[in-house]
Amino acid sequence: MENRRESCRIPQTMLIVDDDFINRSILENLFSPYYRIEDAENGKEGLEKILLDPDRLCAVLLDVVMPEMDGIEVLRRLNERGLTERIPVFLITAEASDSVMREGYQLGVMDVIGKPVVPYVVLRRVQSVVELFRARERLSNVVELQQSELLEKARQIVELNQGMIEALAAAIEFRNGESGEHVRRIHDITRYILLCTEMGKGFSQEDVDNIALAAIMHDVGKIAIPDAILNKPGRLTPEEFQVMKTHTVQGEKLLETIPQLRESGAYEYACDIARHHHERWDGRGYPDGLRGDEISVWAQVVSLADVYDALTSKRVYKNAFSAEKALEMIQNGECGVFNPRLLSCFMEAEPEIRKMYEK
Numbered sequence: 548m549e550n551r552r553e554s555c556r557i558p559q560t561m562l563i564v565d566d567d568f569i570n571r572s573i574l575e576n577l578f579s580p581y582y583r584i585e586d587a588e589n590g591k592e593g594l595e596k597i598l599l600d601p602d603r604l605c606a607v608l609l610d611v612v613m614p615e616m617d618g619i620e621v622l623r624r625l626n627e628r629g630l631t632e633r634i635p636v637f638l639i640t641a642e643a644s645d646s647v648m649r650e651g652y653q654l655g656v657m658d659v660i661g662k663p664v665v666p667y668v669v670l671r672r673v674q675s676v677v678e679l680f681r682a683r684e685r686l687s688n689v690v691e692l693q694q695s696e697l698l699e700k701a702r703q704i705v706e707l708n709q710g711m712i713e714a715l716a717a718a719i720e721f722r723n724g725e726s727g728e729h730v731r732r733i734h735d736i737t738r739y740i741l742l743c744t745e746m747g748k749g750f751s752q753e754d755v756d757n758i759a760l761a762a763i764m765h766d767v768g769k770i771a772i773p774d775a776i777l778n779k780p781g782r783l784t785p786e787e788f789q790v791m792k793t794h795t796v797q798g799e800k801l802l803e804t805i806p807q808l809r810e811s812g813a814y815e816y817a818c819d820i821a822r823h824h825h826e827r828w829d830g831r832g833y834p835d836g837l838r839g840d841e842i843s844v845w846a847q848v849v850s851l852a853d854v855y856d857a858l859t860s861k862r863v864y865k866n867a868f869s870a871e872k873a874l875e876m877i878q879n880g881e882c883g884v885f886n887p888r889l890l891s892c893f894m895e896a897e898p899e900i901r902k903m904y905e906k
Contacts, residue, residue, distance in 0.1 A: 558684075561606045562596055562604055564608065564610060565610040570610070573666075574608055577670055581674065589615035589616060592615070593607070597621075605634075605635075606637065607637070609622070610640055611642045611647060634680075635657040639662060639669070658673075730763045732856050733853055735759075736855070736856065736900050737848050737852050739900060739903075740896055744893075745892055746888070746889055760813040760817075761820050764798070764802060765849050766794065768794035769798075773790070776791055796834050799818050799821045802814070816845050819845065822835075823843065824853060826842045828847075828884045831883070842886075851890075854877060855877065855897075
């Protein structure tokens with residue numbers, strides 16, 4: 548089955564272009580046992596047949612002196628289109644002067660064979676080149692197939708890595724009494740804001756995808772927080788809150804210990820987001836008290852996405868607020884101070900973000 552598919556890909560047709568019927572007949576009788584034969588009576592007709600479907604041709608045997616369009620002009624047209632690199636062209640001509648040979652080779656002809664032809668010589672010279680082109684085509688097909696397989700394996704590895712990251716983050720959410728949907732929503736909200744608002748200006752599609760993946764890992768440091776604090780239904784004491792705040796630094800340290808993650812484009816974003824998603828625009832966040840643009844854009848976006856989702860979701864220590872109430876609390880500064888430009892972009896995007904909760 549594979550051999551049949553391969554033979555379909557390898558061109559099988561030889562085109563003979565010569566204004567002399569006898570010359571065409573001699574060449575057709577010589578090559579017809581090995582190839583499908585087409586012919587043309589002049590250069591213009593030959594060029595039209597070549598351009599009709601170049602990929603079907605394994606070789607072109609081309610006379611030089613012909614009416615309508617000579618062989619050198621045909622070569623020029625083929626060379627302009629890059630076809631002499633794909634199809635082996637042979638000049639078979641009685642006009643084998645030095646100038647013709649020089650221009651023919653400059654235009655990409657594979658060989659210049661003088662008339663009258665010696666059958667076993669022309670057969671061997673043409674077939675050797677045709678087989679070389681076929682071998683190159685087979686190798687190209689193999690390389691293309693291998694590249695396709697490698698790309699598919701790479702895609703599977705990326706999906707596996709993303710799945711493992713999501714599983715780790717979801718496991719932490721389960722431990723925190725959540726369903727695991729929190730990290731998926733943070734991913735989606737972050738991605739939407741960066742793709743659909745001015746906050747994503749300057750980021751490529753790959754950057755956005757890496758940041759959204761990194762957002763999933765924003766709370767991995769909670770794995771180091773004791774259950775009694777993590778799942779406490781009431782208000783944390785000052786001492787307990789100090790412990791809870793360490794999940795930012797612990798998250799960064801955890802991510803730094805995963806060697807495979809270092810190879811990911813999400814790594815730098817993930818470490819920064821894990822450490823700084825509780826920083827605030829006015830410098831009153833933690834752990835480093837960063838202020839304003841000292842906080843990376845991606846950490847700012849994840850921070851606001853995290854607050855919005857926390858407000859609109861039920862937690863062990865509170866019931867869910869309505870989207871309207873959550874927006875009011877965010878705008879009034881009840882949940883910390885955010886970048887005014889980010890707030891404007893978020894308010895613009897919020898109607899679409901709200902739809903994510905209806906799925």
